[in-house]
Amino acid sequence: MPGVSCLEASFISQHFSPHAHDALVIAVTEAGGSAYASRGHRGEADPSVLLVFNPTEPHAGHMRGSTYWRYRALYLAEPAVVALLQALGRTTLPGFTNNAIADPELIAAFRAAHHELDEEGDPNLARERLIDACGRLFNRHGATSASREAHRRDRAIVDSTLAAIHRRFRDRLTVDDLAAAAGLSPFQLIRQFKRVTGMPPHAHLIRARLDAALRLLQHDVSLADAALASGFYDQSALTHAFKRTFGITPGQYVQAHRLHPQISPRL
Numbered sequence: 001m002p003g004v005s006c007l008e009a010s011f012i013s014q015h016f017s018p019h020a021h022d023a024l025v026i027a028v029t030e031a032g033g034s035a036y037a038s039r040g041h042r043g044e045a046d047p048s049v050l051l052v053f054n055p056t057e058p059h060a061g062h063m064r065g066s067t068y069w070r071y072r073a074l075y076l077a078e079p080a081v082v083a084l085l086q087a088l089g090r091t092t093l094p095g096f097t098n099n100a101i102a103d104p105e106l107i108a109a110f111r112a113a114h115h116e117l118d119e120e121g122d123p124n125l126a127r128e129r130l131i132d133a134c135g136r137l138f139n140r141h142g143a144t145s146a147s148r149e150a151h152r153r154d155r156a157i158v159d160s161t162l163a164a165i166h167r168r169f170r171d172r173l174t175v176d177d178l179a180a181a182a183g184l185s186p187f188q189l190i191r192q193f194k195r196v197t198g199m200p201p202h203a204h205l206i207r208a209r210l211d212a213a214l215r216l217l218q219h220d221v222s223l224a225d226a227a228l229a230s231g232f233y234d235q236s237a238l239t240h241a242f243k244r245t246f247g248i249t250p251g252q253y254v255q256a257h258r259l260h261p262q263i264s265p266r267l
Contacts, residue, residue, distance in 0.1 A: 001127055003079030006118045009247055010070040016061040017244045018199055019207065020053075023075040024093065026137070027051040028111045032068035036061040038099050039198065045071070049100040050107050052137070055081075058198035059099070072114040074130075087131045094142025101141050109133035157182050158196040161189065162204060169208035170231040175201055205231075206241050213238055217254050226250070 005023070011034070018037075033046035038059035045051050045061070051073075053059050063069060076084065081093055113129035116122070161178050178201050179189040190200050197204070212230035221229070227238035242250045 001080050001083050001130065003077035003081070003083070004117065004130070005075040005077070006114060007073040007075070007247075008071075008114075008118060009073075010068070011063065011247065012068055014061075014063060014069070014247055015244065016059075016247065018058050018060040018203060019245045020056045020058045020197075020199065020203075021075060022055055023077040024055050024081060025051070025053040025073060025075055026110055027071050027073035028107055028114065029069065029071045030111070031070040033066045034061050034069045035064035035066075036099065041099070043100045045069070045100070047107075048104075049102050050110060050137075052096045052099055052101060052141075054095055055093075056197070058203075072111065072118070074110070074114060074117075076134075084131060084134050088135050088138065090138065094138050096141060097143050098141065101137075103140065106133065106136055106140070109136060154192045154196050157184070157189075158192055161193070161201060165201065165205050166208050169205055169212065170229070173205055207245070209238075210241060210245060213242070213250065214253075217250060218257060223250050223254075 003023075014034075027045070028050060029045050029047045031047070033044055036043055036045050036051065036059055038053065038057060043049075044064075085091065085093065109129070110133045113126065113133045116126035116129055161182055164178065164181060165173065175186045175189060179186040182189055184192070193199065193201050193204070209231040213226045213232070216226040216229055217223070223238065224235045227233075227235045230238070232238040232241070239249055239251075242248070242253070246253070248256075
């Protein structure tokens with residue numbers, strides 16, 4: 001299914017700074033655990049819960065008191081969501097107001113689907129398991145919309161600024177530059193961004209640069225060239241941002257993509 005990315009990771013030390021994915025993120029903890037924060041709520045990621053983050057929903061994480069965390073995650077980008085909705089007879093993706101879902105049957109279903117996808121088993125069985133697991137997740141725990149509605153006037157300013165960020169992410173943009181273009185003070189712009197998106201403008205700028213770097217790395221551009229071409233100061237800055245956002249280094253991503261070039265590069 002186009003638009004599906006699988007991640008299997010083991011950490012003994014990791015800090016995820018606040019970030020968001022364009023994809024729907026679904027994760028199963030297989031051993032150990034970590035702490036997460038999203039929408040002002042803090043919780044624990046452990047084997048008893050299924051983690052779900054809506055597309056573009058900001059979240060962060062760290063190991064906290066745990067010394068080990070092994071988990072499997074699915075990233076369902078727009079092509080996968082469209083295909084799933086069609087298979088499920090739905091027209092819209094439900095929102096999730098709870099990031100940690102205690103549903104043992106559902107956890108087992110997603111673990112089985114991930115194993116089938118990750119181990120390159122029967123593609124028809126993998127698709128069937130993914131559709132079945134997502135159908136149960138949507139029916140049991142999905143809401144008609146996520147509870148994150150923003151004021152319309154804030155949304156218009158934020159959308160305009162986001163468009164500028166995506167046009168000019170290679171430039172040395174500052175919050176002062178973006179605020180001046182919006183006719184606001186830097187403080188006002190930061191506050192509006194946090195109300196609407198949950199993240200400050202700089203976090204969106206870093207994500208735009210990371211998306212550009214991902215596209216370049218997919219086409220075998222060197223790490224140093226990808227860093228400069230996507231707006232980072234150097235390769236070290238790209239590696240630092242990549243690791244904090246995705247939990248792996250750009251080199252690890254390139255290695256995985258070369259082994260499985262058919263997999264979507266979106267993270």
